[in-house]
Amino acid sequence: MSDESTPNTPAKQHPADIADQLEQLTTDEAAAALRALPAETASEVLTELDTEVANDIAAQLSNEELSSLLAELPHDAAADIAADLSPEQQVAVLAQLDPPESAKVSELMRYSEDSAGGIMRDTFIxxxxxxxxxxxxxxxxxxxxxxxxxxxxxxxxxxxxxxxxxxxxxxxxxxxxxxxxxxxxxxxxxxxxxxxxxxxxxxxxxxxxxxxxxxxxxxxxxxxxxxASQVIGVLQEEATEDMQLMVGVSGEESAHTPWRRAIGKRTPWLYVNLLTAFMAAAVIAWFENTLAQWTALAVFLPIIAGQGGNAGMQALTVTIRSMALGELDGDAARRVLMKELILGLLNGVAFGLTVGVIGYLWKGSFLLGLIVFLAMFLNMVAAAASGVLIPLALRALRFDPALSSSIFLTTVTDVAGFFFFLGLASLLIPLFGHV
Amino acid sequence: MSDESTPNTPAKQHPADIADQLEQLTTDEAAAALRALPAETASEVLTELDTEVANDIAAQLSNEELSSLLAELPHDAAADIAADLSPEQQVAVLAQLDPPESAKVSELMRYSEDSAGGIMRDTFIxxxxxxxxxxxxxxxxxxxxxxxxxxxxxxxxxxxxxxxxxxxxxxxxxxxxxxxxxxxxxxxxxxxxxxxxxxxxxxxxxxxxxxxxxxxxxxxxxxxxxxASQVIGVLQEEATEDMQLMVGVSGEESAHTPWRRAIGKRTPWLYVNLLTAFMAAAVIAWFENTLAQWTALAVFLPIIAGQGGNAGMQALTVTIRSMALGELDGDAARRVLMKELILGLLNGVAFGLTVGVIGYLWKGSFLLGLIVFLAMFLNMVAAAASGVLIPLALRALRFDPALSSSIFLTTVTDVAGFFFFLGLASLLIPLFGHV
The missing domain is CATH 3.10.580.10 (CBS-domain)
Structure with missing residues (x-):
């Protein structure tokens, strides 16, 4: 137990629980509530708040209030909060601390917040x-x-x-x-x-x-x-970030983040998604004549694209998770690509045959069945490869490998799926003269 | 440091690193490699292996070999391994341990492996x-x-x-x-x-x-x-499970899991996905006549469905992550549904207008723009609601809220997207007599 003052009895609330409640309030209300708490509790509550909320509240407090809160905290916690202040506020707040304290806090502020120096504490024996x-x-x-x-x-x-x-x-x-x-x-x-x-x-x-x-x-x-107890917080953060970044949501957002704050981070990625959706739509527009002649084809478009999308998401998710766990360095990446390609080939054959046979039976057309089989097969392989290559490429470009990777992946599986299917159809149908 | 025998020098390998290497081998090779290690190291390696790999190797070992390995381990680690043995092997292996040791291991085996009793150790002061x-x-x-x-x-x-x-x-x-x-x-x-x-x-x-x-x-x-050091393992496991379950991949799978093992868990969910894709395709087939008259409509199908899918994934991911962090109990669920609905409405208006205007400009048809706007708006709202309601429903049905939820979600966004769009088209176009 790191905190002996936390009984099972509800007599006194833990700062982490108070922080959860403050996160439900507006910034003004939360700042007022924080002021009403004893300085020792208030300072601990401040460290337990989500970073964005803590920053907003800190911006509402006077320099005097802030420095008296920081004085109560371990140096590493004070440094984390001070690091997010505006440069002017930072100088003013640090100047009001005892000089030796201020020096120790400044010392810790030198380290990147995602490094060992950024999460360590400086009290040890x-x-x-x-x-x-x-x-x-x-x-x-x-x-x-x-x-x-x-x-x-x-x-x-x-x-x-x-x-x-x-x-x-x-x-x-x-x-x-x-x-x-x-x-x-x-x-x-x-x-x-x-x-x-x-x-x-x-x-x-x-x-x-x-x-x-x-x-x-x-x-x-x-x-x-x-x-270890500090690493637990890091792990929760990193896991949240990976999951949410994949779909274009900030790692900072939780279910309780107000919609005003959430929309700013989510919507830009949805616009990226829209752009990529237009690429997929452009493929369909390109083949509009083919589609106009054989509208039965339209029925299979979402099946081929969707199946590729979901198989690709499986490969993508396992790849990103393994990267986060440090299991995908050096030579390992090539072996994982091989594994996913084998799965993609097998799934391609299995689902290509399943859907191809259904296509054949539905319209009694061998050609339709063949086109469906080939397109499904090719898209499953493309999906498997993309699931591994997209996060590898993002990492090589020094982005987070999870960054909106699901949006990039579905672009590939939609564009490739439509292109394989409609391309094959426009190529093969004229040869046979019918579907 | 819990393990003083682990230097930074590469002189001696940590059991966890040996385990990583064994996981690359076939079961026979891994069992042979384990036998070649000193009992103390071998037993620790056994506890570091992925559960499935450990079970496969344990099945290859004789009862004598197994009990001599278990005798080297802390009771909780021995109990974890023994719990996964076949009932006959369990009895035989436990019988060969010293009776007091055997009793302690059996005692710990009573607890569910996902409970505090299942992860605790019984050595404390x-x-x-x-x-x-x-x-x-x-x-x-x-x-x-x-x-x-x-x-x-x-x-x-x-x-x-x-x-x-x-x-x-x-x-x-x-x-x-x-x-x-x-x-x-x-x-x-x-x-x-x-x-x-x-x-x-x-x-x-x-x-x-x-x-x-x-x-x-x-x-x-x-x-x-x-x-705390044990909880770190639990957190990594739970985060992996949540991310991977969402897309129909077992929580046990890592990038290094051989494809033979991976395919058995992934493919069934892809068949579920295929079934749901046919539901979406059926909607298109239902409106095949509408589509045959106005093939330009086909171009917008993937945009409306895909945009809903991605917006829904954002809501879904934040909801599942918040559930895992214990932030979504009781009344909180209703507030989160409200937040996502607001986001869905706003996104619906924004993307409905964007795509609607593009539709209008492309074909110079106000009606096409209107249909696109309405369908996009409705699908964004449906996506937002599903993102929250699917995991809530899974939890209420006592499944893991993450369980293949992305597959269920894209079913909703595809089926609803196609239905809104083609339904509105088949309803409105005849009224106007043209697009």
Missing amino acids: ALPARLTVGEGLNLIRQRGEEEFQGVTYVYIVDEHGKLAGVVSIRDLVFRPPARRLAEVMNPRVHFVRVDTDQEEVARQFTQYHYMALPVVERDGRLVGLVE | ALPARLTVGEGLNLIRQRGEEEFQGVTYVYIVDEHGKLAGVVSIRDLVFRPPARRLAEVMNPRVHFVRVDTDQEEVARQFTQYHYMALPVVERDGRLVGLVE
């Missing part, structure tokens, strides 16, 4: 390797209760502050007090660098089940600590 | 409240190193083993040794019950940033501990 176990224990005894909250491991540093090893609290308590920390520490300590991406940090926690990882500067100096 | 701080410290000193790994908090129980409070290791070390634990403990300790769903456990960790939560039986007896 580091002891010089030259001390004895007994001396180390005495130093810890003198520290404030707060800094010790939830600490399980004590990190050992050399004379330059570089990470040298790790000791569990248990070892510290039960080893002979006269031994040097350098002797009892485990020198093989896993760590991340300040500039390690938070997704990679999360991947390491997922893969190796750490409870905490020390964070070092480029030169090896120990500067922070990331705990 | 519990001290009777009547002891003094000094006596408690002495008891801990006598415990094995392993059981203490990563423990930050010590739980205090009453004479019946019921959870009574919590003490940090720090308090234990630095408080006066003669004081009773009952006096120094914090009695307001947050906990979950063995039957709490793992998604709810994860939600509590996300909301309140716990490092660990004790798990109690229905009668309040302390029986286990869930740590």
Whole structure:
């Protein structure tokens, strides 16, 4: 338990729950509610709010109010909030903090918010390797209760502050007090660098089940600590972002985001989708004569396009999820493309035959059946390939691989599906003179 | 760090990395590779494998091999593997464990694998409240190193083993040794019950940033501990499952799942999709005469259906993600439906006008523009409503709200889109006598 003040009894509300309630209010109401809370609670509520809501509320508060809230917070939480303020407000608010506090907050603000440096906290226990176990224990005894909250491991540093090893609290308590920390520490300590991406940090926690990882500067100096409980927040964020980005929704939006805020991020992608829909429509317009002669063809258009769209979404979703879990680096991408192509070929044959036979039986036309079979087969293969290649291409272009990928995918499956089907029809039907 | 044996040096591979490599092999090869490893490593690798792969390999191992591997594992990990064995193998393997070990593993197998009981570990430090701080410290000193790994908090129980409070290791070390634990403990300790769903456990960790939560039986007896590092695995699993279930892919599949295994789960849903595509096609077939007279209509079919599909996917994805995060209980669902309907109405007007004007300009027909406007408007509203109502309906029917919801959604947007558009056309065009 990181927060001993949270009982199961409803006597006192957790700041996270208060934040959920404030998110339902208008910015003015929320700012007023925040002002009515004791500073300690208000500051914690501020850190629990969705970023956008927190920014809006912060913009309503005076510099004095903001700095008194930030003063209550751990440096990393204060840095997160300060980083989102306007440059003028930032300077004014930081100037009102105690100079040493202000320096520590500014220090943390240097790191990108998606990096290990951006999510780490700077309260951890580091002891010089030259001390004895007994001396180390005495130093810890003198520290404030707060800094010790939830600490399980004590990190050992050399004379330059570089990470040298790790000791569990248990070892510290039960080893002979006269031994040097350098002797009892485990020198093989896993760590991340300040500039390690938070997704990679999360991947390491997922893969190796750490409870905490020390964070070092480029030169090896120990500067922070990331705990499993913080990584949980990162993972939830990243999962939300991936799911929502895929369909052109901001990672920040939740079901409770007011529609005024949601529309600004969603609608532009729907306009992109509209543009791509016109590309698909243009294919149909191109073949309007073919369609005018054999309107039965129109019945199969949505089947071929839709089936490709859904099969492609399967490949796309698995690919994006695997990328997020760090399973798709280097050579792996080629193997995954192979797997999806095999699935695409098999699905192409299976669904091509199914729908082709239905087409043949419906109109008693072998040619219609053949056209349907070929178009379905080709579109299923195109869908499978796109499901893997679209996120790979987005990643190579340094976009998020999930970014509106479902919109790009359905463009491919619609355009390709219509083109294969109507193209084959306009090519083959004149040869036979009938459907 | 939960695993001090993992250095940054590549000298020794982490069991999780070995597991990743085994997942690339055939079951026979993987079983052979596992046999070649020392029992301690092999057992850890077994727990790191994807469930399906682990089950396949376990089926290849003899009962003796399996029980010697399980004997190396923490009880909860052994229980997870044993739970997936065939009933005969289960009995035979458990019979070969030491009777007290076997009893503990069987005990844990009683809990559903998706519950707090299913993910908790049964090694934790519990001290009777009547002891003094000094006596408690002495008891801990006598415990094995392993059981203490990563423990930050010590739980205090009453004479019946019921959870009574919590003490940090720090308090234990630095408080006066003669004081009773009952006096120094914090009695307001947050906990979950063995039957709490793992998604709810994860939600509590996300909301309140716990490092660990004790798990109690229905009668309040302390029986286990869930740590943040375990919840990370649960969250990754749940996020994967939600994303992939939406498009008809099993939550177990990863990019590296062989196609033979993937096809069995994906293809049935594609057949469901095919069925629903035929429903959409049937709408077109129904209006084939209308379409034969005005083939220009066919050009707008994919635009209206596709635009509805993508807007609906936005509403659907946000709804499902919010459900997973526990934000959509009770009254909240109605508010979210309202939000999405407002967005649907606005998008309907915006895209209806855009596409309607284009339709009017293209063919110089006011009627075509009007039909396009109305159909687009209606389909956007239907899409928005379906995006919220489909997952709500699935949940009410006790399915996973994500279950193939994108397939159901595109059915609605295709069928409704075609029906609105062609229905309006067949109704209005005869009145005007032309398009």
